[in-house]
Amino acid sequence: MSVTTEGGAPEPRRTSLLELDARTRRRNRSEARFRAYGLAAVTVAVMALVLLLVSILSNGLSSFRQTFVSFPITLDADVLDPSGNRNPEEMQSVLTFSYGPLVQQAFVDHVAALGIETDLPASALGDMISDQAPAQLRAAVLSNPAMVGETIDLQLLANGRVDGVFKGRVTMESAERDALISPEQLILAEQLRAEGSIITRFNWDFITAPDASGQRPEAAGLGVAIMGSFYMMLVVLAFALPIGVAASIYLEEFAPKNRLTDLIEVNISNLAAVPSIVFGILGLAIFINFAGLPQSAPIVGGLVLTLMTLPTIIIATRASLRAVPPSIREAALGIGASKMQSVFHHVLPLAAPGILTGTIIGLAQALGETAPLLLIGMVAFVREYPAAPLDGLFDPASALPVQVYSWTQRSDPAFVERASGAIIVLLVFLIFMNAMAVLLRRRFERRW
Amino acid sequence: MSLAKLTVSALAVAAVSATAAAAQSRDTVQVAGSSTVLPYANIVAEAFQENFDFTVVVESGGSSTGLRRFCEGVGENTTDIANASRPIRESEIATCAENGVTDIIEVRIGYDGIVFASDINGNSFEFVPSDWYLALAANLPVDGAMVANPNTMWNEVNPDLPAQEIAAYIPGTRHGTREVFDENVILQGCEDSGAMAAMMEMGMDEDAAEEACMEIRADGVSTDIDGDYTETLARIAANPEGIGVFGLAFYQNNTDSLQVATMSGVTPSTETIASGEYPVSRPLFFYIKAAHIGVIPGLKEYAEFFVSDAMAGPDGPLAAYGLVSDPELAAVQATVANEVTMGN
Numbered sequence: 040m041s042v043t044t045e046g047g048a049p050e051p052r053r054t055s056l057l058e059l060d061a062r063t064r065r066r067n068r069s070e071a072r073f074r075a076y077g078l079a080a081v082t083v084a085v086m087a088l089v090l091l092l093v094s095i096l097s098n099g100l101s102s103f104r105q106t107f108v109s110f111p112i113t114l115d116a117d118v119l120d121p122s123g124n125r126n127p128e129e130m131q132s133v134l135t136f137s138y139g140p141l142v143q144q145a146f147v148d149h150v151a152a153l154g155i156e157t158d159l160p161a162s163a164l165g166d167m168i169s170d171q172a173p174a175q176l177r178a179a180v181l182s183n184p185a186m187v188g189e190t191i192d193l194q195l196l197a198n199g200r201v202d203g204v205f206k207g208r209v210t211m212e213s214a215e216r217d218a219l220i221s222p223e224q225l226i227l228a229e230q231l232r233a234e235g236s237i238i239t240r241f242n243w244d245f246i247t248a249p250d251a252s253g254q255r256p257e258a259a260g261l262g263v264a265i266m267g268s269f270y271m272m273l274v275v276l277a278f279a280l281p282i283g284v285a286a287s288i289y290l291e292e293f294a295p296k297n298r299l300t301d302l303i304e305v306n307i308s309n310l311a312a313v314p315s316i317v318f319g320i321l322g323l324a325i326f327i328n329f330a331g332l333p334q335s336a337p338i339v340g341g342l343v344l345t346l347m348t349l350p351t352i353i354i355a356t357r358a359s360l361r362a363v364p365p366s367i368r369e370a371a372l373g374i375g376a377s378k379m380q381s382v383f384h385h386v387l388p389l390a391a392p393g394i395l396t397g398t399i400i401g402l403a404q405a406l407g408e409t410a411p412l413l414l415i416g417m418v419a420f421v422r423e424y425p426a427a428p429l430d431g432l433f434d435p436a437s438a439l440p441v442q443v444y445s446w447t448q449r450s451d452p453a454f455v456e457r458a459s460g461a462i463i464v465l466l467v468f469l470i471f472m473n474a475m476a477v478l479l480r481r482r483f484e485r486r487w
Numbered sequence: 488m489s490l491a492k493l494t495v496s497a498l499a500v501a502a503v504s505a506t507a508a509a510a511q512s513r514d515t516v517q518v519a520g521s522s523t524v525l526p527y528a529n530i531v532a533e534a535f536q537e538n539f540d541f542t543v544v545v546e547s548g549g550s551s552t553g554l555r556r557f558c559e560g561v562g563e564n565t566t567d568i569a570n571a572s573r574p575i576r577e578s579e580i581a582t583c584a585e586n587g588v589t590d591i592i593e594v595r596i597g598y599d600g601i602v603f604a605s606d607i608n609g610n611s612f613e614f615v616p617s618d619w620y621l622a623l624a625a626n627l628p629v630d631g632a633m634v635a636n637p638n639t640m641w642n643e644v645n646p647d648l649p650a651q652e653i654a655a656y657i658p659g660t661r662h663g664t665r666e667v668f669d670e671n672v673i674l675q676g677c678e679d680s681g682a683m684a685a686m687m688e689m690g691m692d693e694d695a696a697e698e699a700c701m702e703i704r705a706d707g708v709s710t711d712i713d714g715d716y717t718e719t720l721a722r723i724a725a726n727p728e729g730i731g732v733f734g735l736a737f738y739q740n741n742t743d744s745l746q747v748a749t750m751s752g753v754t755p756s757t758e759t760i761a762s763g764e765y766p767v768s769r770p771l772f773f774y775i776k777a778a779h780i781g782v783i784p785g786l787k788e789y790a791e792f793f794v795s796d797a798m799a800g801p802d803g804p805l806a807a808y809g810l811v812s813d814p815e816l817a818a819v820q821a822t823v824a825n826e827v828t829m830g831n
Contacts, residue, residue, distance in 0.1 A: 131538075134797070135534065174537040216743045218739050252526065252529035252530040252532070253526040253529060253530065253740075253808065254807070327564065328564075331564055333563075334566075335546070418548075419545060419546045420525075422532065422542075422543075423515075423536065423542045435542070450526065450717070452741065452743075
């Protein structure tokens with residue numbers, strides 16, 4: 040409490056404890072500053088996240104809704120079934136080009152029947168309907184040839200620009216400059232909406248339909264991409280989990296401690312830090328050029344992502360195996376269990392929640408990975424759904440993140456909305472998987 | 488060690504089943520190449536699959552990448568069709584031949600215009616090729632010596648142009664578009680401005696002079712865009728002073744945010760390009776591996792469908808998207824129908 044100087048009386052304390060001296064004040068100030076820095080860092084991170092979410096949601100939520108035009112169409116038997124015997128195989132020779140004029144004429148008649156006056160030529164009216172409409176109609180007719188000759192009511196997709204009118208993307212000003220929609224078309228669209236012929240509703244096709252060309256942003260969907268991603272995750276799960284768990288059990292429980300196993304351990308940790316594009320190059324060389332697997336197939340994507348996910352799973356598995364206390368192993372060995380019995384009957388079940396969590400996080404990482412897929416032909420325009428596994432694994436498919444990538448490169452501005460919508464879908468999947476990982480950990484993890 | 492054995496055998500089984508499955512024949516048409524041709528190929532592939540029971544997979548990646556993969560050899564692991572926004576080079580034909588790809592069918596699908604566009608709210612421009620040469624050349628001949636390009640404003644290049652900083656976004660060298668830009672705009676401008684003649688007076692031979700003409704400055708005035716036109720558009724949105732090089736189809740889809748410049752007094756449109764008035768246009772191609780016809784189901788049907796009047800004709804969907812229809816489409820259709828290979 041007091042400092043004794045050599046050969047003198049104890050020097051009295053200059054300040055009281057209640058009065059802060061300069062040094063304490065400085066320390067307190069520095070602590071307050073540090074807290075402010077921390078708070079600022081957290082605020083910046085939260086702001087960035089909020090900004091990202093707001094921009095994606097505001098751009099992308101509208102892609103789940105789509106504008107449809109409904110009007111009666113007379114299915115002219117002379118055009119659609121020239122032979123007249125309603126045989127779908129013969130009717131297949133009538134291509135979508137014959138259905139187009141039918142749709143256009145029906146729409147012109149419908150506008151006239153509603154009593155709406157317009158100066159627009161028939162072709163400009165036809166442009167308000169999506170190019171997808173003839174294909175929609177053809178598919179409907181081929182699935183039910185008895186409809187030919189009748190007049191049916193059908194909901195057809197509206198053109199992307201007309202859709203943009205009701206989503207605020209296309210305004211009167213932009214329509215004046217836009218080569219693909221005129222202000223007159225915009226006014227007509229508003230009138231038809233007032234009449235109830237144009238509606239905007241939730242659009243399942245965005246999630247289930249395949250991709251569409253640059254001329255039809257309104258018809259583009261994520262179906263093939265979601266299936267492709269799902270197939271790749273199946274492949275990753277089927278390969279990475281058994282290989283990863285087997286490798287870690289061996290390394291952790293059986294392997295002798297020597298330079299070789301040390302080297303392997305270091306390399307696995309290094310592998311986890313390898314940029315993902317490197318795995319893409321590897322995949323191209325090994326799986327496509329050497330093994331001869333097909334391009335653009337989920338099996339190749341899955342194998343590449345397996346290589347990428349393996350280190351993550353091995354590291355997580357080894358950590359959870361190590362977390363099981365040695366007493367459990369020793370107790371099992373002590374009552375006569377073999378080494379393998381102790382591992383499989385006691386250690387592995389206790390480590391399972393940790394292994395599963397690691398696997399799910401690895402899968403989530405793989406789901407969002409784009410770079411390696413660029414090199415193995417997954418950035419492709421694929422309209423056909425892949426078949427059911429296992430054959431389907433070899434069929435061409437796309438993947439969710441590369442679908443985002445290819446949509447951002449399309450020239451029609453409507454694809455910006457689509458790309459943001461695809462990001463939302465991807466984020467929902469990721470949040471779901473991560474939530475599952477957290478849940479598993481909370482529910483089953485044991486602490487010693 | 489039974490686990491290790493298990494792992495090894497599982498791997499072996501996986502490898503065997505994988506190769507066995509790959510040995511089954513491919514029933515999809517594989518297309519890869521130019522990102523300029525990509526939207527057209529997508530439109531055709533979409534309509535083709537709507538109407539016929541074949542599968543077509545279209546990949547992007549650029550003309551050179553597409554042709555390189557095309558020339559890797561014959562067989563089910565190689566692509567069937569390469570899209571290209573420029574004609575195949577002699578060197579590529581030689582590579583192809585080395586790898587056994589000897590029969591190639593060249594199909595010209597139409598013409599594409601290259602346009603110069605800037606922000607809709609900015610100044611409008613009326614260019615001649617020499618403006619672009621003087622703005623973007625790395626070195627200019629002045630009084631018998633090559634000096635680094637000093638121009639930084641458009642009105643320094645040509646007094647008729649607005650006083651606006653030069654900021655050009657041009658396609659990167661992996662794009663076929665760049666080659667056309669170099670030859671039809673920069674080289675043309677070099678000749679028009681008399682710079683080429685000046686260089687040859689300085690003692691350069693013709694090849695060296697052409698090379699010097701087409702050397703683009705690297706001091707930040709001109710930016711190579713290796714991505715797609717959407718990236719160029721984003722750059723212009725960020726820098727309203729910028730002028731970008733686009734394909735006509737891309738511009739036509741974005742007329743609400745871009746204004747187009749005239750070249751030598753002609754406004755680019757499908758009509759002026761078809762008539763040949765607009766100077767900066769180039770043919771678009773795809774190349775078919777003739778050895779794959781009859782092996783890969785749907786290959787010939789796809790090619791025939793692509794060049795049919797209903798698709799590639801002047802009233803077809805490709806023209807609606809911005810492709811300038813080939814006036815000699817009938818001859819192209821005959822080439823595909825008769826499988827006429829190059830050199831025959």
